[in-house]
Amino acid sequence: MTAxxxxxxxxxxxxxxxxxxxxxxxxxxxxxxxxGWRLAIAKTRHFLGMHWRGSAHTVLRxxxxxxxxxxxxxxxxxxxxxxxxAFHVSPPQRDSTHRFVAIIGDLNLPQCRKYRVEQLAGxxxxxxxxxxxxxxxxxxxxxxxxxxxxxxVEYRLPATPLTEMLRYEARRLRLPILYDIDDPLFSVSAYxxxxxxxxxxxxxxxxxxxxxxxxxxxMNGADMISVxxxxxxxxxxxxxxxxxxxxxxxxxxxxxxxxARARAKRPENDGAFRVAxxxxxxxxxxxxxxxxxxxxxxxxxxPKRRLLLLGHFNKxxxxxxxLARTDDVPFSxxxxxxxxxARADCxxxxxxxxxxxxxxxxxxxxxxxxVSVPSIVSSVGDLAFMVxxxxxxxxxxSSADWLTHLSSLxxxxxxxxxxxxxxxxxxxxxxxxxxxxxxxxxxILEWVK
Numbered sequence: 001m002t003a004x005x006x007x008x009x010x011x012x013x014x015x016x017x018x019x020x021x022x023x024x025x026x027x028x029x030x031x032x033x034x035x036g037w038r039l040a041i042a043k044t045r046h047f048l049g050m051h052w053r054g055s056a057h058t059v060l061r062x063x064x065x066x067x068x069x070x071x072x073x074x075x076x077x078x079x080x081x082x083x084x085x086a087f088h089v090s091p092p093q094r095d096s097t098h099r100f101v102a103i104i105g106d107l108n109l110p111q112c113r114k115y116r117v118e119q120l121a122g123x124x125x126x127x128x129x130x131x132x133x134x135x136x137x138x139x140x141x142x143x144x145x146x147x148x149x150x151x152x153v154e155y156r157l158p159a160t161p162l163t164e165m166l167r168y169e170a171r172r173l174r175l176p177i178l179y180d181i182d183d184p185l186f187s188v189s190a191y192x193x194x195x196x197x198x199x200x201x202x203x204x205x206x207x208x209x210x211x212x213x214x215x216x217x218x219m220n221g222a223d224m225i226s227v228x229x230x231x232x233x234x235x236x237x238x239x240x241x242x243x244x245x246x247x248x249x250x251x252x253x254x255x256x257x258x259x260a261r262a263r264a265k266r267p268e269n270d271g272a273f274r275v276a277x278x279x280x281x282x283x284x285x286x287x288x289x290x291x292x293x294x295x296x297x298x299x300x301x302x303p304k305r306r307l308l309l310l311g312h313f314n315k316x317x318x319x320x321x322x323l324a325r326t327d328d329v330p331f332s333x334x335x336x337x338x339x340x341x342a343r344a345d346c347x348x349x350x351x352x353x354x355x356x357x358x359x360x361x362x363x364x365x366x367x368x369x370x371v372s373v374p375s376i377v378s379s380v381g382d383l384a385f386m387v388x389x390x391x392x393x394x395x396x397x398s399s400a401d402w403l404t405h406l407s408s409l410x411x412x413x414x415x416x417x418x419x420x421x422x423x424x425x426x427x428x429x430x431x432x433x434x435x436x437x438x439x440x441x442x443x444i445l446e447w448v449k
Contacts, residue, residue: 071161073139074169091174092150099448102145103133104166105155105180111280114334115249115363116155116182116228122252123433123440129448136163146170151448154222155180158214167221178447179222180247184235184359186215194356195286199314216240226444229382232359245441248382249361250433251370259370259424262338266371271304273410276344276373278310278364280331285314287357290350290378294402296322298410305410308344310337342371345416346393346409348402351380362386365393369427374419376405386431392423 081087092098101124107113117133124131132148134141136157146152146166152175157163170177184190191197191209200208219225220240226247227233233244251259275295277288288295299305299322307326309315315323329340341347347368351357360381368375369386375393377383387393394405409416430438435445 071165074143074165078172087172089173094150099129099150100148101129101131101151101153101448102142102149103131103153103155104136104142104145104157105133105153106157107133107135110334111363112156112182114254115361116180118254119249119252119433120153120180120247122254124448126433127435136166139166142166143169146173146175149173149175151175152177153180153226154178154218156182156185156215157218158185158211159217159221160214163218167218176224176447177222178224178226178444179219179242180226181215181219181236182228182232182249182361184232184356186212186219186239187235187355188212190235190355190359193354195352195354196282196284196356198286199282224443224447226441227359228361229359231381235355235359243443245443247440247444248438249363249366250431250439251366251427252433255366255370256428256432258335258338259342259367259372259427262335262342263371263424265339266342273302273305273413274308274327274344275299275305275406276308276310276341276347276368277313277349278337278341278347278367279312282312284312285317287350287352287378288313289317290352291348291396291399291402292317294399294406295348298403298406299325302410308340310340338367338371341367341373344368344373345413346406346419347373347375348406349375349377349383350396350402351378351383353380357381365423366427366431369420369423369431372417372420372424374409374416374423376402376409388422388426392419392426 078087101121103117103121105113105117107117121131121133132145134145136142139162143166146169149170152170154163154167154177157179167177185208188209191205191212197205197208216239219236220242222242225236225240225242225244227236227244228247228249230246233246236244275298279288295307296319299307305325307322309326309328311329311331313328315326315328318326329337331337347364349364351360357380360383362377362381362383362385365375365377365383365386369392375383375387376396377387377393379395379397384395387395389395394401394408396402396405409419433439
């Protein structure tokens with residue numbers, strides 16, 4: 001076997017070992033049943049491609065797969081309770097000594113799981129409210145948590161036979177329900193004007209559009225809705241008359257600790273000035289195009305300037321000269337991502353101005369600040385709200401602004417360092433998850449009392 005054969009065989013065997021599992025076969029069966037063969041095969045091709053590149057576990061984190069995933073899971077229990085006149089129950093006792101929040105959500109996307117599920121669970125626990133979470137397909141765990149709960153949070157769930165069954169059980173138990181969402185997945189108008197969808201194959205895009213009414217159905221069946229940004233709240237209000245409240249993403253203890261560790265292990269300064277661009281999903285080349293000419297002009301203007309791409313990015317849009325000055329780091333774990341980001345001198349976060357992006361949160365600002373890296377951000381979405389212009393970073397309003405701010409940091413490395421330190425201090429003091437109105441609306445706190 002030649003060296004080339006070995007290089008191909010090793011990753012192929014890894015893909016086969018990691019992919020051919022009973023849990024994955026069950027998920028494929030579920031995808032076929034819910035989405036049809038074409039989309040199920042498209043998802044499988046994407047999943048296998050991620051495995052080939054060694055980063056699939058960052059997209060599909062393993063969760064417990066229940067022995068049964070059918071909407072009839074509770075049917076026998078309900079019928080037995082009804083025959084015994086025990087179907088209807090009193091509302092659970094709710095006071096300061098007896099509260100339990102159950103989060104039932106789609107936990108497959110690591111960033112979403114981190115910022116909207118694990119972070120929220122940590123928030124409630126820090127405020128003396130027990131909280132646990134479950135994937136909505138993990139029916140034994142999900143139903144057990146519902147039996148213990150005084151409050152239910154449904155995260156990013158569309159209406160399916162499984163989610164409707166769980167909602168029915170929550171209503172049978174007379175539990176108050178809050179629906180949480182962090183993207184306008186309910187909005188056909190947002191999808192159809194979202195430039196990043198150009199990177200998605202037509203079958204998958206059509207699936208997203210067709211799913212929008214199902215997300216809206218779940219939203220409007222809840223008692224209250226929480227969202228991650230004011231822009232998303234404003235857009236959701238066009239679709240729902242339910243109370244809509246804000247719960248921004250913030251820097252939890254895990255983020256702060258991981259960021260400090262990554263910064264402490266940063267390699268010694270080699271004299272290069274690195275500009276980081278992180279992309280957690282496909283399609284962000286459309287956002288980068290907003291500043292592509294500026295970035296190329298800036299990088300090529302001095303010999304020790306480099307572009308640092310983190311995550312998903314189609315490098316074919318880069319010129320040969322810029323590509324030669326570009327470092328590419330695929331996503332693996334959150335800790336590895338922060339370690340790579342810590343090498344940067346600043347991070348850039350452009351966003352094209354469309355409905356979907358106006359709903360975007362500032363998680364990338366949080367990540368950069370965690371490793372003491374200042375951010376230059378677009379004025380679209382919630383990015384600018386987390387940046388104190390001229391202190392913890394810059395807000396760019398035009399192409400000229402991007403070049404001016406990049407040049408300012410490159411020409412004064414001490415300024416970049418000071419801004420990074422200030423960004424980290426602001427993260428610890430202003431954005432660390434206190435129960436303050438800019439983090440969480442008081443109405444959500446009252447809902448749990």
